[in-house]
Amino acid sequence: MQTVTLYLDYLCPFAWRGLELIHVVAPQLGLELELRHYSLEQGNHPENQGLLQSAPVWKLAEQPLEGPKSLRAFLASHAARQQGKAAHLRFALELFRLRHQDRRPLGDDQTFVEAVARAGLDLERFMADLEDEENRRLELARDLEQAGELGVFGTPTFVLPSGDAAYFRFSELTTEPELAVPLWELFTAVLHNGAHIETIKRPRK
């Protein structure tokens, strides 16, 4: 089975749409999905300006829990990952929907508990894994390092089975398979075209 890796940040509504897209497309095209994390707060932090994404000085995984808005969501995501890839994907989808559809606060325990319930995860195990903060921080640090090595600068960024990778931003949620599959195929056609397309980007006024 071929694997698509998706870098996401729960803060980002475009990452939410990207995850909904690949969630619909993956079973249709026989793709396995691997979720990884990239942090917009780290990538855009003033102390990291002008530095390579692979060499930040301000690191999210080392910050206090009360600080950055995204840290607890990333740690919760890693806690969910302990219950397997499929559970992790369901949790990520539900956490994104709670944040970007239902406008719930991202870092609250109550939001996590609801995502766990909707996704059908084991709550007791989830809470124990979330409390094992040191290991969750180590896992997050590894994810963010890998994103940095790849040069990820925004979410969603997809890495295709071919190794081609790109940030993919679209504003209309697309979850009907008859629209989602062609949208995904358009994206992959851009990345696989022989002209080596590097960027397509609309101007913003």
Added chain:
Amino acid sequence: MQTVTLYLDYLCPFAWRGLELIHVVAPQLGLELELRHYSLEQGNHPENQGLLQSAPVWKLAEQPLEGPKSLRAFLASHAARQQGKAAHLRFALELFRLRHQDRRPLGDDQTFVEAVARAGLDLERFMADLEDEENRRLELARDLEQAGELGVFGTPTFVLPSGDAAYFRFSELTTEPELAVPLWELFTAVLHNGAHIETIKRPRK
């Protein structure tokens, strides 16, 4: 006939590839091509940092001739435009090729004279129009204002007959019609897709 507008800067090798592409594609698809100018030196100028593209304080068209690298090429481009759209397109293609294929200096009279010769323009008229610097500067200022209003931030930027616009960067010159037409159709399919794709961009390490 439907019109595609292309914003270009002679400094930019991606704009060169973009022009070569649409030059091949336009007759195949019955498109008319309109060339406009966007200035990277103006857009990226330190004095314009943080300002809207539509409200620069450092304006290329007001700079001395000896200053910015691209100014004389833009004025020459406007001089060529006096001989009609087709002549302008041929001149632009030849000036791009001289700069990016033959590595000739961009702002030299000698380079302009050679572009005029290769493109089959009237040299005497071209020189007279180039010497009418005040009008060429006014035309350039208008082009750069229009680019600013559109939010153009790089070249090549194409405006499609639908009104959709995007920066389109690819690194492999694509001029064989059987590759160029599908590449163009891929680009337009991205801009016309119902998901409203805003950006596809590869990370750079």
